[in-house]
Amino acid sequence: MTAKNQIAVTKTTQPKEKPAADQLAFGTVFTDHMFVMDYTEGTGWHDARIVPYEPFLLDPAAIVLHYGQTVFEGLKAYLTEEQEVVLFRPEENMKRLNRSNDRLCMPQFDEEFVLEAMKELVSVDKDWIPSKEGTSLYIRPYIFATQPYLGVAPSNTYRMMIILSPVGAYYKEGMNPVKIAVESEFVRAAVGGTGSAKTAGNYAGSMKAQEVAEAGGYSQVLWLDAKEHQYIEEVGAMNVFFKINGEVITPSLNGSILEGITRKSVIELLKSWDIPVIERKVSIQEIFDANEAGTLEEAFGTGTAAVISPMGELFWGGKKCEINSGEIGELSLKLYDTITGIQTGKKEDRFGWIVQVD
Known part of the structure; x- marks a missing residue:
């Protein structure tokens, strides 16, 4: 039935x-x-x-x-x-x-x-x-x-x-890169906890850090791991990706990171485009070092609400990291256009992602 x-x-x-x-x-x-x-x-x-x-x-x-x-x-x-x-x-x-x-x-x-x-x-x-x-x-x-x-x-x-x-549309005034504060005091989730589950307490516990970030002029919080406060986990309610020297890197799922569906879709798209994409541990120091060396090309978050949210600046340890001169990256825009195009029928769904409501 x-x-x-x-x-x-x-x-x-x-x-x-x-x-x-x-x-x-x-x-x-x-x-x-x-x-x-x-x-x-x-x-x-x-x-x-x-x-x-x-x-x-x-x-x-x-x-x-x-x-x-x-x-x-x-x-x-x-x-x-x-x-x-x-x-x-x-x-x-x-x-x-x-x-x-x-x-x-x-x-x-x-x-x-x-x-x-x-x-x-x-x-x-x-x-x-x-x-x-x-x-x-x-x-x-x-x-x-x-x-x-x-x-x-x-x-x-x-x-x-x-x-x-x-x-309504997530980007009411255009798709502008957001400023992100890296959180070094509070913790969203720990390995073995409930970080990989979509449960209310995870979000209640994140509100204090978000409040502090917004007071400092930042839109979102970038969470680091609970044990060493070194390794990147996710941004607010989004997974996160970095394009470094032509290669896309995203934190590997470790039990404290939510397994995002947009994240999964982005990885599958990148592979279909023959763009190198790696899931591994990535430290915040590595990102700042890559930016200093001129190899950090783009950074963006992925999630249901925004689909793709480009990052224009990271703030950590009193230092600012401006990404791609605060502009939207070419790959970020291509991913956004492709996924939203598939969702609205403007682009071919080669992956069988769309389900019609009868």
């Missing part, structure tokens, strides 16, 4: 007014409907349903509120030039969400079923997908522990939800 046959759908009787495409911010407006499914130990996942978007009741003792047992994902639906609704590599998000579940001692779900449920929800609210260039419909699947219990143990009940939010 398909998800459509197993999901109860209740349409809203009070549709919301849709915002103008040029007034969209990130994550502030939500569509008319949401997907909900519950889990009970001994029964499994049950009661899959699409219902009107609304607040819900949660017991004050729910485990998620006290011990943070929750995971989430983020992806987008796009409207192509042919007015088709498509998703970009959503099966990778489903796999990663289940990996996060495993790390947080949460139950696995049927990835194929949830993907079909997601497509059904997007189809129900497809009129919310903005058509202006650079806009999209952000999709947020998440799972959280609901058992009322104050003991430190995995919950025996959970809820999965998917909500949708129309979002």
Whole structure:
């Protein structure tokens, strides 16, 4: 059976007014409907349903509120030039969400079923997908522990939800390189911790460093490893790449770095273009030395929101490292144009990354 046959759908009787495409911010407006499914130990996942978007009741003792047992994902639906609704590599998000579940001692779900449920929800609210260039419909699947219990143990009940939010273009005033502060005091994650899972606590713990960086005039934080504070991990909510002397380098996945889907796509694209790309440990000193030697050509972050975010400056240990004269690199722009082109149907999808919403 398909998800459509197993999901109860209740349409809203009070549709919301849709915002103008040029007034969209990130994550502030939500569509008319949401997907909900519950889990009970001994029964499994049950009661899959699409219902009107609304607040819900949660017991004050729910485990998620006290011990943070929750995971989430983020992806987008796009409207192509042919007015088709498509998703970009959503099966990778489903796999990663289940990996996060495993790390947080949460139950696995049927990835194929949830993907079909997601497509059904997007189809129900497809009129919310903005058509202006650079806009999209952000999709947020998440799972959280609901058992009322104050003991430190995995919950025996959970809820999965998917909500949708129309979002504007990430680069409203053009794709400009960002200034990054290298973090040497605070730590986002450690090997053996939850850094490779997409869980709420990772992001709550990163806010202090982000606040300090913004006060200093920097847009994002570049995290270093927890043990030696030498090796680069990731930038804010993005993975990071450096082009040095014609070769692209990105930190290898070590258990404390999130395995980004855009990261994976960039690596596959670079290999298809016969551009050398290496996953390995890379120190912040190596980057500053390469810049001093004139071999650091480009640096950029990768993620769902921005796709490609060029870096124009790094600040570390009282020193500034200006990259590519603060300009967008040729490779960064090519990657951005290619991935967004595939997402919107302007470029051929030679990799089978696009999934159509029926």
